[in-house]
Amino acid sequence: DADVTQTPRNRITKTGKRIMLECSQTKGHDRMYWYRQDPGLGLRLIYYSFDVKDINKGEISDGYSVSRQAQAKFSLSLESAIPNQTALYFCATSDPRGRRTTGELFFGEGSRLTVL
Amino acid sequence: ELKVEQNPLFLSMQEGKNYTIYCNYSTTSDRLYWYRQDPGKSLESLFVLLSNGAVKQEGRLMASLDTKARLSTLHITAAVHDLSATYFCAVDKGQGGSEKLVFGKGTKLTVNP
Numbered sequence: 450d451a452d453v454t455q456t457p458r459n460r461i462t463k464t465g466k467r468i469m470l471e472c473s474q475t476k477g478h479d480r481m482y483w484y485r486q487d488p489g490l491g492l493r494l495i496y497y498s499f500d501v502k503d504i505n506k507g508e509i510s511d512g513y514s515v516s517r518q519a520q521a522k523f524s525l526s527l528e529s530a531i532p533n534q535t536a537l538y539f540c541a542t543s544d545p546r547g548r549r550t551t552g553e554l555f556f557g558e559g560s561r562l563t564v565l
Numbered sequence: 566e567l568k569v570e571q572n573p574l575f576l577s578m579q580e581g582k583n584y585t586i587y588c589n590y591s592t593t594s595d596r597l598y599w600y601r602q603d604p605g606k607s608l609e610s611l612f613v614l615l616s617n618g619a620v621k622q623e624g625r626l627m628a629s630l631d632t633k634a635r636l637s638t639l640h641i642t643a644a645v646h647d648l649s650a651t652y653f654c655a656v657d658k659g660q661g662g663s664e665k666l667v668f669g670k671g672t673k674l675t676v677n678p
Binding site for chain 1: 569574596598605606607608609610613615653655657665666667668669670671
């Protein structure tokens with residue numbers, strides 16, 4: 450089983466609908482992230498959370514909200530989806546603790562969202 | 566604002582050839598990461614470079630970091646078809662390892678027989 454699990458993996462929806470993408474992890478990491486990937490643009494940070502009580506906006510947070518329900522769960526919501534939110538969404542985790550931490554991110558398998 | 570630029574964005578090469586992908590970034594950072602992504606798949610961590618002069622090698626890939634030049638390179642030696650993928654570099658924009666990474670746009674590598 451994957452250490453970072455995203456659901457759904459694929460979703461097609463219509464403009465104006467509310468969508469939630471969920472992420473759960475078994476790595477025991479405190480830090481969780483949501484990134485968006487668009488062709489030719491790389492990955493851009495939407496929101497990140499360094500612990501359950503800490504939520505921060507990334508570079509493209511408009512139109513999105515998040516909830517950190519537990520250390521292991523971090524969900525991304527689109528309150529009213531629009532077509533330019535069609536993209537591949539990745540959840541990631543990292544662990545800053547310990548002297549040997551590298552800061553690298555560990556990614557889920559991705560959630561492909563299409564907004565018609 | 567931290568900007569990360571990769572070049573080339575597209576690279577088509579023959580098996581057996583060597584090539585280098587470049588990653589430039591605009592502000593001071595001492596943490597740089599290389600990831601590989603196969604089509605429709607997740608990102609897989611390849612290298613973590615945590616200091617000036619760091620060099621890491623895995624198989625036919627070698628990555629290096631020059632923090633003074635704000636430049637990292639990913640060198641491919643004697644390319645094989647299995648290396649076909651998109652390669653991303655990412656730079657930590659914070660201090661002391663904040664893990665808020667800024668990604669380049671990626672280099673799509675195609676290795677032809």
